[in-house]
Amino acid sequence: MGILTSDNSRVCDTTGLKVCLQSEMLIKLNAVVAVVCLLIGVLAAFGLALTRWETIGLLDPLMYYRFTTVHGLNMLIFWILFMEMAILYFAGTVLLNNRNASSLLSWGQFGLMLIGMGMVNYSVFTGRADVMMTSYVPLRAEHEFYLGTILFAVGALLGTTNFFANLYVAKRDKTYKGSIPLVVFGALAAAIIAVFTILHGAVALVPTWLWSIGMMEAPDAGWYRLLWWGLGHPSQQINVCAMVAVWYLLGTLTVGAKPLNQAVCRTAFLLYILFINRASEHHLLVDPGLSAEHKMWNTSYALYLAVLASMIHGFTVPASLEVAQRKKGHGGLFGWLAKAPWGDPGFAALFVSLVIFGFGGGITGVTLGTHQINIVAHNTLRIPGHFHMTVAGGTSLAFMGLAYYVVPLIFRKEYSFRGLARIQPYIFGLGISIMAIGMTLAGSLGVPRRHPDIDFTDAAIKADLSAASPFMALVGIGGFIAATGALIFILLTVHAVFLGASNKGRAMTSWQKPEQDKLTRDLMSTNWNPEGAGLKPSGTSVLTLLLLAAFAIYYFANWKALADVWHVS
Amino acid sequence: MADQPHVAVTEGADDGPVHWLQKLLDNPWLLLFLGVVVPTLSYTVWGWVELVLMKKAELP
Ligand code: HEM
Ligand SMILES: [Cu+2]
Numbered sequence: 228m229g230i231l232t233s234d235n236s237r238v239c240d241t242t243g244l245k246v247c248l249q250s251e252m253l254i255k256l257n258a259v260v261a262v263v264c265l266l267i268g269v270l271a272a273f274g275l276a277l278t279r280w281e282t283i284g285l286l287d288p289l290m291y292y293r294f295t296t297v298h299g300l301n302m303l304i305f306w307i308l309f310m311e312m313a314i315l316y317f318a319g320t321v322l323l324n325n326r327n328a329s330s331l332l333s334w335g336q337f338g339l340m341l342i343g344m345g346m347v348n349y350s351v352f353t354g355r356a357d358v359m360m361t362s363y364v365p366l367r368a369e370h371e372f373y374l375g376t377i378l379f380a381v382g383a384l385l386g387t388t389n390f391f392a393n394l395y396v397a398k399r400d401k402t403y404k405g406s407i408p409l410v411v412f413g414a415l416a417a418a419i420i421a422v423f424t425i426l427h428g429a430v431a432l433v434p435t436w437l438w439s440i441g442m443m444e445a446p447d448a449g450w451y452r453l454l455w456w457g458l459g460h461p462s463q464q465i466n467v468c469a470m471v472a473v474w475y476l477l478g479t480l481t482v483g484a485k486p487l488n489q490a491v492c493r494t495a496f497l498l499y500i501l502f503i504n505r506a507s508e509h510h511l512l513v514d515p516g517l518s519a520e521h522k523m524w525n526t527s528y529a530l531y532l533a534v535l536a537s538m539i540h541g542f543t544v545p546a547s548l549e550v551a552q553r554k555k556g557h558g559g560l561f562g563w564l565a566k567a568p569w570g571d572p573g574f575a576a577l578f579v580s581l582v583i584f585g586f587g588g589g590i591t592g593v594t595l596g597t598h599q600i601n602i603v604a605h606n607t608l609r610i611p612g613h614f615h616m617t618v619a620g621g622t623s624l625a626f627m628g629l630a631y632y633v634v635p636l637i638f639r640k641e642y643s644f645r646g647l648a649r650i651q652p653y654i655f656g657l658g659i660s661i662m663a664i665g666m667t668l669a670g671s672l673g674v675p676r677r678h679p680d681i682d683f684t685d686a687a688i689k690a691d692l693s694a695a696s697p698f699m700a701l702v703g704i705g706g707f708i709a710a711t712g713a714l715i716f717i718l719l720t721v722h723a724v725f726l727g728a729s730n731k732g733r734a735m736t737s738w739q740k741p742e743q744d745k746l747t748r749d750l751m752s753t754n755w756n757p758e759g760a761g762l763k764p765s766g767t768s769v770l771t772l773l774l775l776a777a778f779a780i781y782y783f784a785n786w787k788a789l790a791d792v793w794h795v796s
Numbered sequence: 797m798a799d800q801p802h803v804a805v806t807e808g809a810d811d812g813p814v815h816w817l818q819k820l821l822d823n824p825w826l827l828l829f830l831g832v833v834v835p836t837l838s839y840t841v842w843g844w845v846e847l848v849l850m851k852k853a854e855l856p
Contacts, residue, residue: 391824391828394824406818406821406822407822412821415824415827416827416831419824419827419828419831419832420831422828422831422832423831423832423835423836426832427840447847449847450844450847453840453843453844453847454840457839457840461835490815490817490818490821493821494817494821497820497821497827500827500830500831501830501831501834501835502834502835504831504835504839505835505838505839507839508839511843516846516847516850517843517846517847518846521842521843521846524838525838525839
């Protein structure tokens, strides 16, 4: 056992951090429920991938839409948000050397989110809510679907409030010196965006719920979409903040990295706080009710400031890994990468997620978010192609990497089948990449999203999309590989949590080779200056230029494609 | 911090004279306020006003 202290906490045997036992319990519960939701989402993913692969065409249309609803909600909302709650408890207590502020708020958070999640899933599984996660009015689900969503959101708001209370208590009790640590700052950015998000969700869904029980007229469809996307998109930005915070954390845990310049990293988070929420607008780019000025301002001018922030993190995270590796003596332009702990699933998940998010998600996101280009891409499979590279290949993979450390450090259980764990991030990353590339190419040919039958059998107007068949096969095959990778993660993690060997009383078994591990531990326990001489991140600079070149090519190719369909004389 | 083991994850920013931007970054309440109000005005309120002011289409 770790050393127990008088105030209901223990000292971690690996990192020496103080762990508040109540937080520990809440981290465990939220993480377990998150993984259960991931499992539901993954099972539905198999069905979706094998339906969109035309050769198999597994599900009939009704089931396809039900599975889409199950998948979207359990993945994007439940898995991600329960994980984020766990991260907030961790950041607000363990990283601040603090104890949890309010058991009432905390148990309220967990209880309401659990009940809400249960109600929504009950409604969807029993066929009472085939409305997909967006539940656009005037499409109507049964009332418990909306009430469940509202309870879930209120729970999340309580969790966020508790996080702010933790910040307050830590400051008051002076449990830390100077500014809060960068990882906590990232969590703070996520929590702030969450407040905006949840308030919008409440404003959109409370009237919709009242309508579903017959107490109100149906809300206006355009209004609902404006408000709903104030919930739907910013919640993805919570993911981005949480993911970046997890990247920094995993960078420290796996190679001993330190943020290069604290002020720059924090300012990047500030840009997220101020500007990223307007990204909601890109869902409304073909909505007739909003003016071009509103669309342009919110998707382009203001949003580019948030993109700038992503570019800063996209540089500083790999640069901090590179600098730490150089400090250990792994030089050369890419020698630091060659010597990286690729067999550590925490590091593998971090790096693969960084590459998929940056090269795949980032480039497609900025392109698709451009008002003009969006006209040719809106509601095609290019959109799921983009966001599976952000929320699945990026955020979800980073969270999986986190689990490879949270289970040994917080649950104090070791993973078995370690060989499989080491390759799991690669399997998932490869599958998601193949699927997303397939989706992007098929979408470029005009294949719609949210549609089980691209042959449009029996439709009055015929559309011939047969040229997309090979790409739909990529969706099916890549999707199958990705879902298998996710399933492996779930099985390994559940096994570790319930049947794994306990590591109480000693440090966790390292994922790395002894010599790698020793270098990392040594670096973590010394106070070194990442801006010191001879530590320039030149390899990362080369990678960054590569990214910019790839972006420029893709962006201009899209303008060209736009000009081809839309002749201006 | 002699009583606390040194752990890189919990390390805060360096000490020194405090810049106004750093003061803003160290004030979670002001950040919370700005983070809610700025996008609400730019996205929600502006969009809502446009929807409210939209005239009903005349049927031909
Ligand atoms: C495990 C591997 C995964 C596979 C094979 C997969 C596959 C798919 C497929 C085939 C679709 C349907 C696209 C369409 O027909 O329009 C879809 C939709 C979607 N997926 Fe995934 N996905 C996976 C993981 C994830 C993850 C981890 C997330 C989020 C964290 C996610 C979020 C979504 C969302 C939000 C939708 C849109 C649902 C809608 O249109 O309402 N997926 N996915
Ligand atoms: Cu979006």
